[in-house]
Amino acid sequence: MRREVLLATAFVLTSCASTLAQFVHPDLKSGKTRVHSILLMPVQVQLNRVGMKGPEPMMEESLDTERAFVPLIVNILQGLGYKVDPEALAAAALQSDTELRYTVDELQKRFDNELARMNEKAKDVRKGRFSLGDEVANLPPGDGVDALLFVRISGQILTGKRKAFDLLVPGYGAFDLAFIRFGLVDAKTGAVLYFARPSVRGNIADDPDKADNAIRKSFENLAKVSPGAAKVEAQK
Amino acid sequence: MRCYAKLRIICSLLLLVPILQGQNPSRAQTSAVSRLPDSTNSTAPPQPAASDRDAAAEAAGSGKKLGVPLPAQTFKFEKVDLDLLSEVNAFDKFIEEKGWIDNDPEINSYLKKIGLSFVPKETPENVTWSFRVIRDLEVNAFALPNGSIYVNSGLLSRMENEAQISGVLAHEVTHVTNRHGYLEYRSMRKKMVAVDVLQAAARVTPVGGFVGLGVANALGTLAPAIVMSTIFGYSRELEHEADVYAVNALYVQGYDLRQFSRGFELLRKGPEVDLSQQPVFWASHPKLASRVRYVAKMAEQLQPNPAGFRVDAQAYQDATTNVIRQNADLALLLGQPRTALAIARRLIADEPNDAGNFVLLGDAYRALGARTPSPDDAELSEWAKDRTRDQLHKMTMVEYDRMLFKEKHGMENWRLNSAQSDEAFHTALRMDPNNAAAHRGLGLLAERNDQTSVAIGEFEKYLQLAPSARDSRQIKLRIASLEKQASPAPAPAQSKSTR
Numbered sequence: 230m231r232r233e234v235l236l237a238t239a240f241v242l243t244s245c246a247s248t249l250a251q252f253v254h255p256d257l258k259s260g261k262t263r264v265h266s267i268l269l270m271p272v273q274v275q276l277n278r279v280g281m282k283g284p285e286p287m288m289e290e291s292l293d294t295e296r297a298f299v300p301l302i303v304n305i306l307q308g309l310g311y312k313v314d315p316e317a318l319a320a321a322a323l324q325s326d327t328e329l330r331y332t333v334d335e336l337q338k339r340f341d342n343e344l345a346r347m348n349e350k351a352k353d354v355r356k357g358r359f360s361l362g363d364e365v366a367n368l369p370p371g372d373g374v375d376a377l378l379f380v381r382i383s384g385q386i387l388t389g390k391r392k393a394f395d396l397l398v399p400g401y402g403a404f405d406l407a408f409i410r411f412g413l414v415d416a417k418t419g420a421v422l423y424f425a426r427p428s429v430r431g432n433i434a435d436d437p438d439k440a441d442n443a444i445r446k447s448f449e450n451l452a453k454v455s456p457g458a459a460k461v462e463a464q465k
Numbered sequence: 466m467r468c469y470a471k472l473r474i475i476c477s478l479l480l481l482v483p484i485l486q487g488q489n490p491s492r493a494q495t496s497a498v499s500r501l502p503d504s505t506n507s508t509a510p511p512q513p514a515a516s517d518r519d520a521a522a523e524a525a526g527s528g529k530k531l532g533v534p535l536p537a538q539t540f541k542f543e544k545v546d547l548d549l550l551s552e553v554n555a556f557d558k559f560i561e562e563k564g565w566i567d568n569d570p571e572i573n574s575y576l577k578k579i580g581l582s583f584v585p586k587e588t589p590e591n592v593t594w595s596f597r598v599i600r601d602l603e604v605n606a607f608a609l610p611n612g613s614i615y616v617n618s619g620l621l622s623r624m625e626n627e628a629q630i631s632g633v634l635a636h637e638v639t640h641v642t643n644r645h646g647y648l649e650y651r652s653m654r655k656k657m658v659a660v661d662v663l664q665a666a667a668r669v670t671p672v673g674g675f676v677g678l679g680v681a682n683a684l685g686t687l688a689p690a691i692v693m694s695t696i697f698g699y700s701r702e703l704e705h706e707a708d709v710y711a712v713n714a715l716y717v718q719g720y721d722l723r724q725f726s727r728g729f730e731l732l733r734k735g736p737e738v739d740l741s742q743q744p745v746f747w748a749s750h751p752k753l754a755s756r757v758r759y760v761a762k763m764a765e766q767l768q769p770n771p772a773g774f775r776v777d778a779q780a781y782q783d784a785t786t787n788v789i790r791q792n793a794d795l796a797l798l799l800g801q802p803r804t805a806l807a808i809a810r811r812l813i814a815d816e817p818n819d820a821g822n823f824v825l826l827g828d829a830y831r832a833l834g835a836r837t838p839s840p841d842d843a844e845l846s847e848w849a850k851d852r853t854r855d856q857l858h859k860m861t862m863v864e865y866d867r868m869l870f871k872e873k874h875g876m877e878n879w880r881l882n883s884a885q886s887d888e889a890f891h892t893a894l895r896m897d898p899n900n901a902a903a904h905r906g907l908g909l910l911a912e913r914n915d916q917t918s919v920a921i922g923e924f925e926k927y928l929q930l931a932p933s934a935r936d937s938r939q940i941k942l943r944i945a946s947l948e949k950q951a952s953p954a955p956a957p958a959q960s961k962s963t964r
Contacts, residue, residue: 282654283653283654285552286552286556288552288556288559289555289558291559292555292559320562328935330568331564331600334565335798338799342800345858346860346861349858358861358864359861360863362863364939366936366938367936367938417942
């Protein structure tokens with residue numbers, strides 16, 4: 230009984246904090262490739278409301294969260310000295326340029342293809358195994374940037390009744406949860422340079438700032454390996 | 466602790482009781498559907514025979530379609546339906562914002578024109594008709610309950626004429642007019658409760674062990690209800706009803722009904738090995754074979770002499786060529802070269818003097834790598850499919866391609882494909898000596914065959930002919946990389962010991 234109480238306490242303590250895992254390409258780690266400027270690809274968020282009647286997609290909230298995450302990520306990256314242009318692939322730019330929209334969509338699909346494997350064998354990012362192919366160079370705003378940043382967020386928001394039900398059944402986490410995936414891709418070769426997958430406890434649809442800490446940690450670790458242009462200038 | 470485990474099991478069972486005892490509310494709504502004659506077993510005509518086409522048209526216009534029941538007229542919106550409506554409206558917006566819609570005005574207006582010919586005169590409550598194309602290789606079409614009908618470019622690439630796509634649209638229109646989305650959703654929500662309780666039961670039942678967890682995980686991967694019902698297909702009864710309506714609507718519009726079942730046949734036989742474990746409805750629904758049979762039977766009964774009925778292959782070809790070509794590009798990018806090859810062959814059959822079609826053919830042959838142009842029998846066995854699924858799950862596209870080269874006949878296949886690709890590019894250049902894309906293709910082919918200087922030369926010709934091409938940066942980077950490979954490595958510095 231005492232052991233079970235200890236285990237339960239450990240579970241509660243570990244689940245309170247956001248968790249983080251990250252993987253760096255050997256070229257980035259060795260300094261052969263440097264990332265100073267980043268192009269943020271359109272963020273993709275998929276949130277589900279999980280109730281007693283099953284999961285339901287939260288389309289509007291997902292779109293709102295996508296919009297909310299863009300400034301959050303851009304501010305953190307800029308704070309770390311990276312050059313980021315948030316407007317290059319903003320909704321307005323894509324709406325007015327069909328060709329650009331198709332290119333972006335194709336690259337997003339290509340990333341999702343690789344992401345399935347990266348999730349399985351994330352450690353292989355360290356071996357330089359994953360690449361989107363040099364088609365990434367076809368992205369017009371990609372000219373002049375070092376890397377493209379792909380962001381995927383999936384999350385579950387539990388209803389009150391569902392939380393109460395899940396409390397009765399161990400193995401179910403009776404809390405809201407979001408999984409974030411950051412993939413930093415070389416803008417010329419398509420190689421996946423950095424992959425981080427933090428998770429966040431809490432309702433990110435209501436309060437996107439809940440993810441601030443997890444995002445910041447992810448990019449602080451990137452900055453240790455390859456600092457942003459502004460930091461490099463400052464060091465000089 | 467033991468008491469707690471018992472309490473959990475009792476809770477789960479208590480939640481199961483109302484589901485096992487309860488009546489499905491959607492049954493009452495669908496009861497009319499279940500009264501449909503089963504045309505697969507019946508020797509009588511599947512529908513009451515219409516005396517003439519005018520009568521059928523009148524029936525279609527008024528919603529009384531040759532014996533098809535009318536649940537839509539008696540449908541009353543409840544809170545759950547309005548919730549679904551708001552979800553699907555958001556889904557519509559989501560698709561639009563994601564940029565998945567094909568912007569080609571020609572194809573969208575063509576689909577709209579056909580689609581609107583099947584809708585009832587009086588627009589049902591909470592429906593706004595729209596017909597649009599999604600850029601997606603998946604062979605599928607789906608209707609949202611709010612009247613948004615989407616056809617994937619993958620499906621358009623598989624169809625041959627207007628009569629076939631009309632069958633698909635008429636079928637999807639029925640899902641909207643007869644409120645199938647709402648009926649299925651009501652039913653689905655009940656089932657979802659059962660699924661959750663079963664998951665819970667699987668976790669708390671000690672005998673389940675790892676098997677129990679496996680069941681829970683499998684059930685847990687179920688897609689959201691709305692996606693399941695609209696994209697993966699409705700219940701057999703509702704799909705049957707939509708088919709019956711579609712056949713009648715096609716008859717009223719004067720289309721050749723045989724094309725509807727021919728369309729199903731085309732969907733069944735794709736150029737790629739079908740590795741999907743949960744196939745979408747239009748691609749390879751398990752009941753597709755029986756649907757082909759009963760639709761063909763209905764066609765025979767309604768049109769004993771189909772001569773003179775519309776097929777409209779040319780109009781379809783004119784409207785869809787651009788979308789189909791884009792679909793081939795998408796197939797090349799996402800590792801489906803056989804799809805691209807099938808499209809290229811089809812485009813060449815339609816327009817044999819277009820150099821662009823031969824460039825596409827060359828690109829498709831090159832992308833085949835060590836694959837055969839069409840799947841051989843060995844690839845189609847269940848064992849081979851499982852193996853391929855496993856390999857694709859573990860390997861990246863590049864790794865998978867490399868592995869195919871090492872397999873038996875891999876290099877031989879590549880030699881054949883490479884020769885075909887080369888021939889196709891040169892055919893394109895004979896038709897149009899300034900075809901930049903053909904030079905690009907020859908460059909990529911030479912690069913793959915380690916002919917560095919040939920590759921550089923072809924890439925340079927490409928850039929001369931198309932200096933502002935979309936992929937000029939990619940090609941310049943390739944040239945730089947090839948030149949780096951070609952230049953002799955600097956002599957290593959002498960070590961101290963040898964000095």
